[in-house]
Amino acid sequence: MRANCWMGKNDVRVVDVPDPKILNPHDAIVRITSTAICGSDLHLYNGFIPTMEKGDILGHEFMGEVVEVGREVRKLKVGDRVVVPFPIACGKCLSCESHLFSVCENSNPNAWMAEKLWGYSPAGIFGYSHMLGGYAGGQAEYARVPYADVGPIKVPDGMSDEQALFLSDIFPTGYMGADNCNIKPGDTIAVWGCGPVGQFAIRSAFMLGAERVIAIDRFAYRLRMAEEAGAETLDYEEVDVHDALKEMTGGRGPDGCIDAVGMEAHGLGLAGAYDRAKQALSLETDRTFALRQAIMNCRNGGTVSVIGVYGGFIDKFPMGSVVNRSLTIKAGQAHVQHYMPILMERIQKGEIDPSFCVTHTMRLEDAPKGYDIFLNKQDECMKVVLKT
């Protein structure tokens, strides 16, 4: 089959690879119809996540049709149309039973690598480095899906690929970002980053009862899309974010601050230059400009919800602000399996149409071009969907 492979930093290529096969009794094989490029893929593309190997198939947002099932698969059958969650979860361990699916205790066969870096290992993830399992990803014609009865859910007839696809990652991720803010009526939520994840966080914050959402980015077209959802916006290159937020919230700060930017935050001034230099020298693995701002701007006793991805170690972390002002930090890779049914229902009820974010539809063969324009925010690119 054809698949989009990581060949090195800033180098992805669509090449021929062997077809996936059933390896375990709970596996299914899915023929992929639509698959997307995620901001998380950009961290791999830019070489910031360790333990990538030349030839790794990328992609963790995908859906399609079941073409083969292992002998222990009960719920899915050949012909079902499904969307697949990006974290791989067994459904049986204590974490899965507690619905913390993205920290499944069984799905990472390379858990020892993650333990070296993080102490304990989270779940395996499709197409996301060897430290997170060494699983082939979904930017391909077919994919093997382990624990097929746990993750994938069926897509109802009449729902388009573009409406269902983002249940695999960015809709649950944005929703979890808002959910973790424990929103109460009257709350104001600030969202750093108006990429696809930020867009879903903004919409989810409103769904969960926020009165105001303030969205922060520097790309006008992304801020415009945030406004369309009812958010007030700040261009952090134009205004001082701290002053502006203070002014807008009557001097208190937002009740919840969501970091939907992650480890490659664009930074301004001295702090920005500092992070860039340290990251380039591998003395700090992650750039934390947005996270620092989210902490410093949160109201006393508020919540900082981190859904942007970080990989390793950070510097100049304002712990004093967290402790002395009683902040709560919540973080995580999305527990997609937990949120999928809830959000599927919201889509079916017409509360949201996730296809709003799709700006580019291309063939799988054009994946390298897709990465390039998504990375460089060319052509007002928000979300690239690849078709096989």
Place this chain on the structure above:
Amino acid sequence: MAIQDSRQDSRIERNPEATARPAGPSTRDLARHRPQGPTGGEGLAKAIGWFSIGLGLAAVAAPRGMARTIGVPGGSDDRDVMLAVGLREIVSGLGVLSRDRPAGWMWARVGGDAMDLTLLAAAMASEHADRNRLAGALAAVAGITALDILCAQRLESEGIAAGAAEAAQSPRSRSRRAARREEDRPHRYAVQVRRVITINRPREEIYAFWRDLRNLPRFMSHLEAVETIDDRRSHWRATGPGGTSVAWDAEITEDRPNELLAWRSMPGADVDNAGWVRFEAAPGGRGTVVRVDLHYTPPAGRVGAMVAKLFGRSPDQEVQEDLRKLKQVMETGEVTKSDATFGRLRHPGQPPTRAEIEAHG
């Protein structure tokens, strides 16, 4: 409500059974042991020490090759630098291994790492260098630095804790404790491993699975087969170093259903070994804590054990991986496999071919 909260709510009630932990030698001798393996700073230090020596030897034996591996052209300047780096690695590795409390040497390694990072960063700037490889090396060294710092910190805090405990005791009780520790150590075996895992299944089920020794090869990767001879005796076949095949007869020396199982090889075994496994109810009804002790002397004796440590995975890690597989089998009914599981060294994250699947078995 956010789901992290719901987990706490639903898990907070306590299982009365949980406090009724099995007594016996198992729990007592555990308390006497200092932390071992990669969870304690010392185990980590040992691993880093050996890694250091291995890296150092490679850099000294083949400075040009090593230079090229990390992405610099390997001219005579680069060779000299590699030699220096190699010698430093060996010295610090030996230092870490030879000391009882290697914290000082670990901090020396952190200094060495800083030197590597500086050299690599300088090489990055040179126009002949292969940036991709260098970046890889940089990332690796940065990772090692992080490990070194972590390890040095752990050793320091262990040192402080041990020192405080020691100081709180009279000299007499201190020497008695030391003597007891000596007794614990069965000098008969070159390799001693202790590992633990929690499995989300009842004790009875895991005990029953283990008690049928024929199941062991399902999760112990080096075992080929175990055949039972009678209720206590069994015949074991395993893959030894370098793909050799080794075999022995073993007998069960203690069997307390749902609590403990101990076994030992019979005289004349290729691999002299003994082991026991204990099953304890985890607190809060959260499954079963499985503790394993394995003692053995590999075919080539102590030297063999050292060589295996240098070039293979450490026995600690082997056993940990086996326990992980046990957990997978008990909880999900299968051993977790990814695409990277196939192939001899590391397989890229793309589907294995039929031939690779067959070769893997």
